Amino acid sequence: MHKKVCTALALTLSFAMASMPALAGERAALVKGSLVNIRAEATVKSSKVTNLFSNASITVNDSVQGSDGSTWYPVKYAGGQGYIRSDFVKFPVQYQRDEAFENELNQQGFPESYKEGLRNLHAEFPSWRFQGMKTNLNWDAVLNGEMEGTSSLVDKNAISS
Numbered sequence: 001m002h003k004k005v006c007t008a009l010a011l012t013l014s015f016a017m018a019s020m021p022a023l024a025g026e027r028a029a030l031v032k033g034s035l036v037n038i039r040a041e042a043t044v045k046s047s048k049v050t051n052l053f054s055n056a057s058i059t060v061n062d063s064v065q066g067s068d069g070s071t072w073y074p075v076k077y078a079g080g081q082g083y084i085r086s087d088f089v090k091f092p093v094q095y096q097r098d099e100a101f102e103n104e105l106n107q108q109g110f111p112e113s114y115k116e117g118l119r120n121l122h123a124e125f126p127s128w129r130f131q132g133m134k135t136n137l138n139w140d141a142v143l144n145g146e147m148e149g150t151s152s153l154v155d156k157n158a159i160s161s
Helices: 002-019 099-108 112-124 139-147
Strands: 027-031 035-039 048-053 057-060 071-077 080-085
Touching: 035 071, 048 080, 099 112
Parallel strands: none
Antiparallel strands: 027 057, 035 048, 035 080, 057 071, 071 080
């Protein structure tokens, strides 16, 4: 009897585990936020290990539920490890060629130098629509006008796009 119960329990567990989704494992990601706290444990009450700046490269593992109710990722970064709250993690998105989007860019006359950035934005925000606006302004004239009587944040020797 005991042997039958153990066998049945083992079979039940193996079927249950087989039907569970596979864990994602380690994934590359970026920090989303200007100065994000990395914590020693998965809670805002835990001590701060360090701060990471926006777009810092990190590696996260499967998410965990923190004792504060938030979702956290165990994180590795250059110089250490800890926990980062999930709303401060951004996963890279790959652009899949979209002929309709490419045609829109071409019809509006976007220069090739703009397209890579617009493709990346489209991959992350597919519902956004980009509207080209021809100003007929000369870049050098704009910079010279910007420099008149003020201190400009645009370097006079900036390379045009």
